Amino acid sequence: MSNEAFRLLSRGGTVFSKSNIDNHLLIKRKESRQKGQRNATVLDGQIPSELDFFKYAQGGQGKRKIVDESSNSEKKRKVNHEGEDMQDEDELLASVAIPEVIHRVSAKGSDVPPHIDSFEALNTFGVPSRITANLKSSGYKTPTSVQSYCIPILLKSRDLAAISPTGTGKTLAYLLPIFSKLAAPASPSSGNGVRAVVVVPTRELAHQIYNECLKLAQGRKWKIILFSKATANALSQNGAADKVDIIISTPLRLVAALQNGVIDLNNVRHLVLDEADRMLDPEFMPQIQEIVNSCTYSFLQKAFFSATLPAGAEKLAMEMLNNPVRVVVGVKDTPLPLISQSLTYVADDPSKLPSLLSYFAKPYNPPVLIFASTQTRATSLAEELVLNGIANVDCLHAGLTQKEREDAVTRMRKGESWVMVTTEVMARGMDFKGVREVINYDFPTTVQSYVHRIGRTGRAGREGKAVTFFTDDDAPYLKTIANVLLQSGSTVPDWILKLPKPSKLKKRQMGKIKRPDVVNPARFVGRRDSIKKRSALHPIYA
DNA sequence: AAAAAAC
Numbered sequence: 001m002s003n004e005a006f007r008l009l010s011r012g013g014t015v016f017s018k019s020n021i022d023n024h025l026l027i028k029r030k031e032s033r034q035k036g037q038r039n040a041t042v043l044d045g046q047i048p049s050e051l052d053f054f055k056y057a058q059g060g061q062g063k064r065k066i067v068d069e070s071s072n073s074e075k076k077r078k079v080n081h082e083g084e085d086m087q088d089e090d091e092l093l094a095s096v097a098i099p100e101v102i103h104r105v106s107a108k109g110s111d112v113p114p115h116i117d118s119f120e121a122l123n124t125f126g127v128p129s130r131i132t133a134n135l136k137s138s139g140y141k142t143p144t145s146v147q148s149y150c151i152p153i154l155l156k157s158r159d160l161a162a163i164s165p166t167g168t169g170k171t172l173a174y175l176l177p178i179f180s181k182l183a184a185p186a187s188p189s190s191g192n193g194v195r196a197v198v199v200v201p202t203r204e205l206a207h208q209i210y211n212e213c214l215k216l217a218q219g220r221k222w223k224i225i226l227f228s229k230a231t232a233n234a235l236s237q238n239g240a241a242d243k244v245d246i247i248i249s250t251p252l253r254l255v256a257a258l259q260n261g262v263i264d265l266n267n268v269r270h271l272v273l274d275e276a277d278r279m280l281d282p283e284f285m286p287q288i289q290e291i292v293n294s295c296t297y298s299f300l301q302k303a304f305f306s307a308t309l310p311a312g313a314e315k316l317a318m319e320m321l322n323n324p325v326r327v328v329v330g331v332k333d334t335p336l337p338l339i340s341q342s343l344t345y346v347a348d349d350p351s352k353l354p355s356l357l358s359y360f361a362k363p364y365n366p367p368v369l370i371f372a373s374t375q376t377r378a379t380s381l382a383e384e385l386v387l388n389g390i391a392n393v394d395c396l397h398a399g400l401t402q403k404e405r406e407d408a409v410t411r412m413r414k415g416e417s418w419v420m421v422t423t424e425v426m427a428r429g430m431d432f433k434g435v436r437e438v439i440n441y442d443f444p445t446t447v448q449s450y451v452h453r454i455g456r457t458g459r460a461g462r463e464g465k466a467v468t469f470f471t472d473d474d475a476p477y478l479k480t481i482a483n484v485l486l487q488s489g490s491t492v493p494d495w496i497l498k499l500p501k502p503s504k505l506k507k508r509q510m511g512k513i514k515r516p517d518v519v520n521p522a523r524f525v526g527r528r529d530s531i532k533k534r535s536a537l538h539p540i541y542a
Numbered sequence: 543a544a545a546a547a548a549c
Contacts, residue, residue, distance in 0.1 A: 201547065229549085252548040284548070374545065398547055424546050445544065 103145045103165070109325035113152040119143060125155045127180040130219055135176070138215045144169040145329045150303075151177055159321040160303040161276070161314070164329035165336050166455025167431070170305045171212050174198070174272045181270065181301075182245055185222045192242040193267035194225075199251055199291060200274045201284070203228075203402070204409055205429040206248045209274070213246060222246070232257045251279065251287035258294055265294040269301060275428045276304035277313040277448060285316075292320060307455060308333045308448040334487050335451050339458035341466045341490040343482065348471050352441060353384055353519050355469065360390055365436035365465070366418035371453050373442035373515055375399040375423055380518035381441060382421040392418035398425045427452045433459060440468040442515065443477065450481050475499070 107115070116122065119135055119142070143151065146164035153160050154177035164170055178196045186195065200206050210226040217224060225231050227249035235241040241263050247254070257263045271292065273279045279288050292302070304317045309332065318324060335341065346355045356370075372378040375397040382395035394417035396408040411417045412432055420426075421441075427449060435457045444450040450468070457464025470478055479499045482492045 203548090250548055256549055278547090281547095283546090287548075427546095 103168075103330040105145050105149055106328045107149050107153075107325060108327075109158070110323060112325050113156045113158070115149045116143060116152055117148065122151070122155075122176075122180075125152065125180070127155070127176075128183065131176065131179050131216060134216050134218050137218070140172070144173075146170055146327070147173045147176075149327050149329070150174070153325050153327070154178075154301070154303060155180060157181070157299070157301055159301060159324040160327065161309070161317050161321060161324050162303070162305045162327045162329075163309050163332050164305070164307065164327070165334070166307045166452065167336065167459030168329060169460070170274070170307075171209055174274075174303055174305060175209075175212060175216055178246065178270045178272070179216050179222075182222075185220055186243045186245050191267045193264055194241065194244040194247050195267055196246040196270040196272075197254070197265065197268050197291070197295070198246065198248045198272045198274060199254065199279060199288070200248065201250065201278045201428060202398075202425055203250055204405065204425065205274070206250055207406075207409070208429065208431060210248045213248070224248070227253050227257070229253075232260075232262050236260075236262045251284050251291065255287045255290050258290065265291065266296045268295040269297055269299065271295050271300060271302050273302075273304045274306070276306040276317055277309050278306070278428060280313045280316045308451050310448065331487065333447055333451060334484065335454055335466075336458050336464075337489040338462070339454055339464040339466050339488070339490075341454060341468070341485045341488070343468050343470055343478075343485065343492065343496065346469045346471055348473070349515055349519075350521070352469055352471070353381075356381075356385075356439070356441065357388055359439070359467070360385075360388075360419075366392075367412065367415065367432065367434055368419050368437045368439060369426065369432070369435050369456050370419065370421045370439045370441050371427065371444070372421060372423060372519075373445075374517075376517045377442065377515065377519055378421045378423050380520070384520050384523075385419060385421070390419055392416060394420045395422070396420060396426060397423040424449065426456065430456060431459060432456065433462070435459075436464060438464070438466045440466070441519075443468065443470050443474040444481070445477070447480060447484055450484060 105115075119132060119140065122132055123129075146162060146168050150160060150162050150173040154174065162170065162173065164173075175198075182190075182195055184190075198206075198209060200209060207226055210224065213222075213224045223244045224246045225235070225244055225248070227247050232253070235244070235257075247263075254263075258265070273288065278284065302321055304321070309317065318326075330336075344355065346352050370381065372381050378397050379395055379399075382393050385393045394408055394411055396405060396412075398405070400408070408417070408420070412420055415434060429452075438454050438457050440450070440453060444453055454464070454466035454468075457466060468481065478496060479501065482496045482499075485492050486497070
């Protein structure tokens with residue numbers, strides 16, 4: 001069965017009426033409005049519609065269907081029952097600031113440049129007016145904490161390691177200084193070859209950052225490349241690689257281009273590793289090393305960004321940086337307090353599916369993002385949800401074709417996916433502004449994974465909800481994750497906190513626990529061999 | 543510790 005057929009099938013039989021969901025949305029919106037009004041220390045944390053990613057998404061024109069329709073029904077409801085004027089719900093929302101968490105910030109290093117309080121202050125740094133104008137037209141008003149500290153540091157050409165929670169605007173914090181320091185699109189005087197490189201762990205994230213670049217690039221002929229096989233090949237044509245300003249790439253893609261001689265990095269002045277701790281993982285490290293070694297420009301600036309940076313990765317990072325400044329926003333390795341988190345006991349693996357179905361039997365806030373531990377389990381879970389009549393279920397993992405992956409992201413950005421089942425590939429960096437709820441169907445194996453996964457909600461000052469299933473098998477790591485919840489202001493049952501510290505042996509045992517390939521083995525008795533990795537839907541339905 | 547992701 002094709003992916004499209006999967007989509008069609010998943011549209012059948014809704015468990016919730018549309019109006020149910022709309023009502024739920026309205027309640028949520030009202031709550032946040034009231035919160036905004038009674039909170040005295042509100043900052044200007046609202047998200048202007050111009051800032052919305054949806055309109056930059058491929059094929060994603062305009063706003064998401066669900067939001068539009070809910071605002072229409074709000075309109076009608078008001079006229080019919082309350083006789084109020086017909087002000088659009090989105091205008092109402094825009095006039096109210098969403099409360100923003102005020103973070104503690106630490107900036108350490110020698111001669112740390114002072115932070116800025118407004119984007120206007122960038123004038124004194126010689127930031128081109130075109131850039132500040134683009135900021136304004138894209139709806140950016142006040143810098144977030146990570147932006148106000150990191151932008152001056154990078155503008156002063158310092159190396160930087162920055163740790164800031166999920167959804168706090170790290171991308172702009174490194175892109176704005178790059179555009180500013182490059183000053184103008186590549187010209188004969190700027191040397192030959194690409195001048196700035198951003199390296200990220202997944203293609204989806206690379207694409208998202210590319211879209212963000214396009215916002216800042218408006219009005220000038222910047223040459224920005226989302227690195228792929230095709231764009232790399234295009235560079236091999238006579239001298240094309242010399243007129244490039246910024247490349248966004250995954251590590252292996254870039255290394256392949258280096259080895260093919262398609263590109264050299266001798267003129268790179270700015271190198272950014274986003275999701276730095278992930279990039280310094282053993283599997284990525286050799287490639288990162290090669291990329292760094294290939295950047296031979298004498299005044300190369302390096303900057304590392306992430307929401308998490310375990311001690312080991314931080315040591316590696318600091319050794320790669322030259323007289324760095326270390327900026328920490330909030331508490332390291334801790335989720336945002338805006339995300340209300342809970343742990344749900346589900347006994348064993350077969351009990352998870354019924355638990356999830358009963359979760360969907362109550363009103364919920366779409367879109368929901370669900371994390372599974374493997375590609376086949378993600379596919380299989382998506383199928384089970386479809387077969388159980390959940391509407392607009394989607395699946396995304398790296399076993400799909402490039403096109404299938406891109407289409408899934410587009411549907412998500414357009415609001416067509418109400419339930420997205422995915423793997424670790426979506427855990428980091430992806431900014432789906434509408435995601436209200438994250439469900440960890442399979443228990444995350446590290447604190448970093450937990451923090452990044454649930455960080456797909458509660459972005460840019462919005463509220464979010466995260467539910468994590470755990471079974472008896474997950475016990476060895478339960479306390480570790482429970483402490484993360486506690487640290488960020490969520491509550492945890494007493495008995496979990498009283499658990500003994502897991503022993504090394506127990507942890508080793510947990511590593512050996514093998515979850516079934518599919519979430520409902522009963523459905524696949526005797527047919528397990530037929531499971532193919534590269535398929536959005538199990539062949540049993542084909 | 544293991545899966546996923548990277549080509």
